Amino acid sequence: MKRTGFAAAHVGMLLWALLIAVSFSAAAQVSQAIDPILLTGLRLLCCALVFLPLLLFKGDTAMTARGLLGHAVLGMLLALYFGSLFEALRYTSAVNTGTMFTLVPLLTLLFEAILTPDSRLKQRVLPMLVAAAGAVLLVLKGAGPGELPSLYAVSVYAVGCLAMALYSPLSQRLKANSLKGRGPVGMTFWNMLFGALFLLVFCGFSGGWRSALLLSGSDIWWLIYLALFATLTTFWLLHRAIGVIAPSSVISYIYLSTLFITLFHWLWLRQSPRALEIFGALLVGVGMLALLISSRDAMPAQQSALKASGHVSGD
Structure with missing residues (x-):
């Protein structure tokens, strides 16, 4: 299996940040009358079905009982995150969910x-704190001036953020053990499939499946978009980068995503930048630059460790 290069992994994560930035607003376009668990289950199932032909072509279908358990756990984390996102969007804005996600790195x-x-983990703490502080200054606001998000929305999405924070380190840990040799295609397919199954089974018991009758053509279009670009592509890019870049550095690209969201509000929606937002944008830039430098410094040692363990990440 071909290994993804250091530069290619970072370029891929730059695209990831842009797709994530768009996904918050895209998710908010889906009708709030439809059960969020059903929406998420359909979204993940669509992702898995799209990747199935590629998985069969690559022959990455061999599976052990431990491997199935590992994918099931990762799928549950995905289910928790995406389900919490859709539920939180019922009670708060896409901006607030984007703000909370800055805590995930x-x-x-x-x-x-x-x-x-x-031992190199401590080198990333300060850059991440700087970038996180800048991201919070950029988008910490409620639906209106001085309005904070609801406590329920914060609590629900906090569970999802914890699940997403655990996803990348646990993926790396499992890929060195029970999922050793599994590539980005296999990881994405099996994790999405298990996530979809968990959510759709729950939806069957809760009665949320009945809201499928409320799906409009517009909702279906946004679900397809979210499945292909905001879910399938982003998680393939994520697994492509894990192992080349440290998990916390990979997910730190969400800070650039936060910056992209703010730039969209400034340039496209023509909202006037506030002084704190400008300062926040500078902090994000400085923090991400420092994180990139520390990541490059750690690259030789990290790749040596990868060679020693026989673990590779690539197409």
Whole structure:
């Protein structure tokens, strides 16, 4: 299996950040009358079906019982995250969910320290804190001036953010053990499939499947878009970068996503930048630049460790 290069992994994550930025607003376009668990289950199932032919072509279908369990756990984390996002969007704005997501890289760093301890972790703490502070200044606002998001929305999405923070470090840990040798296509397919099954089974018991009758043509279009670009593509890019870049550095690209969201409001919606937002944008830029430099400095040692373990990540 061909290994993804350092530069290619970062370019891919730059595209990831842009797709994530668009996804928050795209998810908000789907009718709020439809059960969010059903929406998420259909979204993940669509992703898995799209990747099935490629999986069969690559012959990455061999599976052990431990491998199935690993994918099931990762699929559950995906189900928790996406389900919480759709539910939170019922009670708060896409901007607020984007703001909360800025905490995920710091939580990822914590889980990374527990699951894959590394002496270089401390080099990423300060750059991530700087970028996180800038991201919070960029988008921390409610639906109106001085309005904060609802406590329920914050609580629900906090569970999803914890699940997403655990996803990348746990993926790396499993890819070195029960899922060793599994490429981005296989990881994406099986994780999405299990996530979809969990959500659709729950939806069957909860009665949320009945809201499928309310799906309009517009809702179906947005679901297809979210499945192909905001879910399938982003998670393929994520798994493509994991192993080449540390999990916490990979997910830190969400800070650039936050910056893209703000630039959209400034340039496209013609909203006047506030002083704190400008300062926040500078902090994000400085933090991400420092994170990139520290990531490059750690590259030789990291790739040596990958060669020693026989683990590769690529197409």
